[in-house]
Amino acid sequence: MQFFERHEGGERAILVHINFRSSVHQEELEEFNELVISSGAEPVTVVTGSRHAPDSKYFIGTGKAEEVRDAVVNAEADIVLFNHALSPAQERNLERLLSCRVVDRTGLILDIFAQRARTFEGKLQVELAQLGYLSSRLVRGWTHLERQKGGIGLRGPGETQLETDRRLIGARIKQINKKLKKVRSQREGQRSARNKSSILTASLVGYTNTGKSTLFNSLTGAGVYAANQLFATLDPTLRRVYLPEGGKVILADTVGFIRHLPHSLVAAFRATLEETKDADVLIHVVDAHDEFRHERIQQVNEVLKEIGAESLPQIEVYNKIDLIPGREARIDRDESGKVRRVWVSAVTGDGMPLLKEALAEISAQMYSWRQDVDTQHNWPLSETEQNLKATRHIVLPMKFQSLIDRLVHQGIVLDEQRTESGDWMIEVDGEDEELEAVINAGEVKQLDPESL
Numbered sequence: 019m020q021f022f023e024r025h026e027g028g029e030r031a032i033l034v035h036i037n038f039r040s041s042v043h044q045e046e047l048e049e050f051n052e053l054v055i056s057s058g059a060e061p062v063t064v065v066t067g068s069r070h071a072p073d074s075k076y077f078i079g080t081g082k083a084e085e086v087r088d089a090v091v092n093a094e095a096d097i098v099l100f101n102h103a104l105s106p107a108q109e110r111n112l113e114r115l116l117s118c119r120v121v122d123r124t125g126l127i128l129d130i131f132a133q134r135a136r137t138f139e140g141k142l143q144v145e146l147a148q149l150g151y152l153s154s155r156l157v158r159g160w161t162h163l164e165r166q167k168g169g170i171g172l173r174g175p176g177e178t179q180l181e182t183d184r185r186l187i188g189a190r191i192k193q194i195n196k197k198l199k200k201v202r203s204q205r206e207g208q209r210s211a212r213n214k215s216s217i218l219t220a221s222l223v224g225y226t227n228t229g230k231s232t233l234f235n236s237l238t239g240a241g242v243y244a245a246n247q248l249f250a251t252l253d254p255t256l257r258r259v260y261l262p263e264g265g266k267v268i269l270a271d272t273v274g275f276i277r278h279l280p281h282s283l284v285a286a287f288r289a290t291l292e293e294t295k296d297a298d299v300l301i302h303v304v305d306a307h308d309e310f311r312h313e314r315i316q317q318v319n320e321v322l323k324e325i326g327a328e329s330l331p332q333i334e335v336y337n338k339i340d341l342i343p344g345r346e347a348r349i350d351r352d353e354s355g356k357v358r359r360v361w362v363s364a365v366t367g368d369g370m371p372l373l374k375e376a377l378a379e380i381s382a383q384m385y386s387w388r389q390d391v392d393t394q395h396n397w398p399l400s401e402t403e404q405n406l407k408a409t410r411h412i413v414l415p416m417k418f419q420s421l422i423d424r425l426v427h428q429g430i431v432l433d434e435q436r437t438e439s440g441d442w443m444i445e446v447d448g449e450d451e452e453l454e455a456v457i458n459a460g461e462v463k464q465l466d467p468e469s470l
Contacts, residue, residue, distance in 0.1 A: 029096035031059040050101040062093045105440035154436040218267040218381040224303035225314040226274025229337040233364040234271040261378040295327045306336035334359040411465040
């Protein structure tokens with residue numbers, strides 16, 4: 019098989035989007051185009067189509083694959099980007115047919131994350147997600163990891179290049195997990211100290227590119243990088259904000275959410291997302307000028323549910339009112355008089371004093387709100403309380419995708435890989451009733467660790 023080198027950026031890209039649900043087709047395609055531009059690629063042609071189900075060989079079917087091949091030749095494209103998740107076999111088959119590199123939606127988002135990561139923790143999390151993604155693709159070019167490890171001896175002359183790469187990736191994953199465990203321990207200590215204080219902790223959440231970082235800078239003067247692009251902010255940043263009448267709040271700016279955020283990224287960024295989960299209140303930033311804002315709100319709330327933050331108190335901040343003629347800054351309240359929504363413009367500063375007043379009001383209610391959080395929040399158990407089983411390796415067919423997603427979000431999946439057939443092989447360290455039921459029913463395959 020031919021392998022293709024990764025470029026620095028600026029590649030001419032063919033975009034492929036297949037419509038499986040016509041009601042959201044246009045919205046998804048526009049967002050996909052924004053993702054591609056954010057990655058640094060240049061979209062030159064979009065190939066669309068409709069199918070009832072993916073094709074096992076090419077995902078898009080033979081006829082549509084040949085149409086993409088013609089588009090690659092005519093546009094002299096460097097890369098083909100799919101707005102869908104491809105199995106390793108599908109990706110390889112397409113690369114053989116198209117004679118160029120093929121990247122699916124997960125790979126594209128990972129590439130953007132790799133460009134955005136700035137902190138030590140963020141870079142580790144991105145690399146961990148990349149290694150887990152690439153390990154099933156068995157791409158070459160990972161022998162540089164041997165130097166990072168200070169020299170890893172080969173098993174012998176009979177070992178193939180791909181076996182070497184697989185082993186080096188596995189060793190690097192273990193090394194990263196060890197470092198992240200230390201970072202998570204430090205972060206947990208910091209959160210514990212904040213929880214014992216009387217200072218309100220608020221976390222900015224929202225769909226990517228809604229202006230969270232601009233809002234964060236306007237409130238704190240932190241100078242966090244902000245740009246009109248998807249995932250401009252990746253690493254979490256915490257700053258203290260001083261409120262009217264001497265109050266104060268700790269504000270956290272975190273990565274923006276997106277439709278169909280790959281669950282491997284949710285798992286890799288668990289430590290970062292815990293800044294959201296362990297906040298006292300969520301500030302849900304909404305692009306008031308976005309015609310799809312209600313759908314975006316729903317998608318963000320779905321991700322919050324996945325990470326266990328759905329029960330936290332939440333206020334909405336409708337940002338970018340400067341783009342809406344006649345819209346003025348104001349505070350909307352619910353039937354009980356509590357703050358429900360604040361309309362602001364982070365760019366012009368209009369409404370920012372109102373937002374600080376709203377935060378001060380919420381801070382005054384902090385103790386009662388914290389009591390609600392303690393009773394509703396599913397706080398993680400300690401290792402001794404969890405009484406975990408030994409690590410197991412399990413192969414699950416694609417029909418169990420929802421189960422896999424839930425296990426990942428529970429945090430009991432240590433590693434996951436795609437097999438040649440498109441199934442998932444996961445390493446789990448914990449118990450789940452549904453998983454145990456399908457194992458006992460013989461619906462999934464449990465592997466002997468000695469055979470791996």
